[in-house]
Amino acid sequence: MTLLNKPVREAARRSVLCWLATVDADGQPNVSPKEVWAISDDQHVVVANIASPISVRNIAQKPQVCLSFVDVFVQKGFKLVGSAHEVQVENPAFSAWAAPLLAMVGQRFVIRSVLVIRVTSVAPIVAPSYRFYPDKTTEASQVASAIRAYKVHPAPQEKP
Template sequence: MSLLNDSVREAARRSVLCWLATVDADGLPNVSPKEVWAIADDAHVVVANIASPMSVRNIAQRPQVCLSFVDVFVQKGFKLVGTAHELQVENPAFAAWAAPLLAMVGQRFVIHSVLVIRVSSVASIVAPSYRFYPDETTEASQVASAMKAYKVHPAPQEKP
């Protein structure tokens, strides 16, 4: 069974950002938001290195990473743990791994390299309300609460 199954893939599609945690040579953590990322296959996630010198340096020293993402409206997501390595543009494998990222950015950003993460474990992330108030907490109630907190409204529905 794939670690990056359909529910993980669907949650990733609904998440705007992910957060990549790395550790430096001294053992100090670093968490950095990543806007351009994708699930590449059943075992790998790719992250564009657009402006990530600290993440790149940390991965070169210690490849262990944690990548987390949450749909801010439903307030559910996943934590992916694994090991990462950097692929430079001149690497023959770069084009294949970078393809989903390049499709996302077009000409908007320059991708300096790709961080390829081999996922070894996946865990669910859920807002505490789902656990502490399961009888009254639904995805719909979480969306309504988030929309109120963020002061946003649903997009108008298109007519067929």
């Protein structure tokens, strides 16, 4: 079974940020927003190390991580758990792992290294309204609520 299946990939595509949770050698947690990240294949997520010294240090000490992302309009997403390692620029594998990230950033950021996460479990994240008010809560109602709360307007839909 593919952990990073189509629904996970679609939700990731709609999410602007992800949150990477790591822990240091003393068990102190760290959660850090990551703007440049991508699902690389059926088992791996790659995260650009642009300004992440604490995440990098923690992963070197304890590779267990949790990465989560949520579509803020639909208020659904996924929690991915796995182990990570850093691939530095000098590593011959860097180009392959960094390719989707470099395509995203162009000249905007310098990617210092890539954090490669091998995902071992995936769990859905849903807003409590879906559970407590299942007869009244739909994705459309959540989007409408978010549009009101964030005072934004939806973009025109692309034609297939």
